[in-house]
Amino acid sequence: MPQAESDHSVFRAIADPTRRAILDRLRQGPAPVNELASAFSQSRPAISKHLRILRELRVVSEQRHGRERLYRLEPAELKDVADWILPYRDFWQASLGNLKSYLENE
Amino acid sequence: MPQAESDHSVFRAIADPTRRAILDRLRQGPAPVNELASAFSQSRPAISKHLRILRELRVVSEQRHGRERLYRLEPAELKDVADWILPYRDFWQASLGNLKSYLENE
DNA sequence: ATAATACGTAACCAAATGGATACGTATTAT
DNA sequence: ATAATACGTATCCATTTGGTTACGTATTAT
Numbered sequence: 001m002p003q004a005e006s007d008h009s010v011f012r013a014i015a016d017p018t019r020r021a022i023l024d025r026l027r028q029g030p031a032p033v034n035e036l037a038s039a040f041s042q043s044r045p046a047i048s049k050h051l052r053i054l055r056e057l058r059v060v061s062e063q064r065h066g067r068e069r070l071y072r073l074e075p076a077e078l079k080d081v082a083d084w085i086l087p088y089r090d091f092w093q094a095s096l097g098n099l100k101s102y103l104e105n106e
Numbered sequence: 107m108p109q110a111e112s113d114h115s116v117f118r119a120i121a122d123p124t125r126r127a128i129l130d131r132l133r134q135g136p137a138p139v140n141e142l143a144s145a146f147s148q149s150r151p152a153i154s155k156h157l158r159i160l161r162e163l164r165v166v167s168e169q170r171h172g173r174e175r176l177y178r179l180e181p182a183e184l185k186d187v188a189d190w191i192l193p194y195r196d197f198w199q200a201s202l203g204n205l206k207s208y209l210e211n212e
Numbered sequence: 213a214t215a216a217t218a219c220g221t222a223a224c225c226a227a228a229t230g231g232a233t234a235c236g237t238a239t240t241a242t
Numbered sequence: 243a244t245a246a247t248a249c250g251t252a253t254c255c256a257t258t259t260g261g262t263t264a265c266g267t268a269t270t271a272t
Contacts, residue, residue, distance in 0.1 A: 007123050015121035016260080017113050020190070027193060033219060046261055048220060067218045067269040075197040082195060084126070085188050087133060091181040122230080139249060152231055154250060173239040173248050 010077045011084075013057045018042065019050050026060060026073040033069060116183045117190075119163045124148065125156050132166060132179040139175060 014020055022036055033051065037044040051071055054060040058077050063070045120126055128142055139157065143150040157177055160166040164183050169176045 007121075009123070011121050011123075011126070015113075015117050017115070017117075018260090020117070023194075027197070034217090042260095043262065044219075045221080045263085049260075052220085069219065073194075073197060075194045078191060078194045079198055081187070082191050085184060085191065088129075088179075088181045088184045089188065091133070091179060092185050124230090140247090148230095149232060150249075151233085151251080155230075158250085175249065 008057065010057050010059060010080055013054055013059055014078075014081065016050065018047075019054060022047070022050060022054065022071075023059065023073060026071060030063070030070040030072040033071070036071070114163065116163050116165060116186050119160055119165055120184075120187065122156065124153075125160060128153070128156060128160065128177075129165065129179060132177060136169070136176040136178040139177070142177070 014023070018040055021040060025031060025036060025039060033044060033047060036051070037047040040047065051060065051062075054071075055062055058074055060071045061074050063072060120129070124146055127146060131137060131142060131145065139150060139153060142157075143153040146153065157166065157168075160177075161168055164180055166177045167180050169178060
């Protein structure tokens with residue numbers, strides 16, 4: 001039964017490099033779809049699909065403005081990622097500490 | 107030309123919930139494959155494939171010990187994720203700040 | 213009223229993903 | 243020497259992913 005339980009977490013959202021780039025761009029402020037599409041040398045529908053995924057996971061919000069749709073960063077959901085990664089921090093800090101000790105020939 | 111440039115970043119590695127669970131388990135110490143496999147109700151080869159991906163991205167290391175292979179967490183590469191997410195922190199803190207102001211009826 | 217613009221969606225497709233089963237190999241137990 | 247154990251890998255398969263082109267619709271410009 002090949003079924004991956006279709007993970008709809010924000011981890012999937014940021015797995016794609018294009019979506020990460022979109023989010024990075026949106027950190028500098030909201031943008032309409034065309035601007036994003038022209039920035040990433042992909043077709044506009046492709047970007048639309050990425051935006052749909054980000055929308056459904058609440059990582060961005062859409063605000064219609066005339067015939068444009070402004071996409072805005074909604075970083076709250078990204079906190080899940082930060083929370084997940086936090087405990088690992090101790091580990092690589094420990095590793096760096098060990099390396100430091102080693103280099104200092106302690 | 108459907109080619110996603112086959113992203114081999116650590117973001118792909120942690121996109122899968124099983125792999126995240128494996129990493130979470132390894133935070134408590136190294137483990138042989140069978141222990142991991144039995145923990146996740148998947149076939150052992152499936153876990154082996156996940157471990158291969160984590161190995162190739164240097165998120166875990168393998169240490170042969172007799173006929174067992176101990177897998178150990180190597181969290182250094184996860185730092186990329188932490189570094190990427192860091193700038194977003196300002197955003198959701200700002201959002202929380204706004205919410206706080208709003209609730210305090212400022 | 214008509215044309216142009218700014219999107220979303222549908223349909224389609226190749227490649228990647230994630231799983232299973234079958235098999236091979238090195239190491240330990242008997 | 244033989245059997246059991248602990249893996250990795252090969253092969254296969256269904257589903258998902260990420261892209262395309264074609265098309266429809268709402269809004270603005272002429």
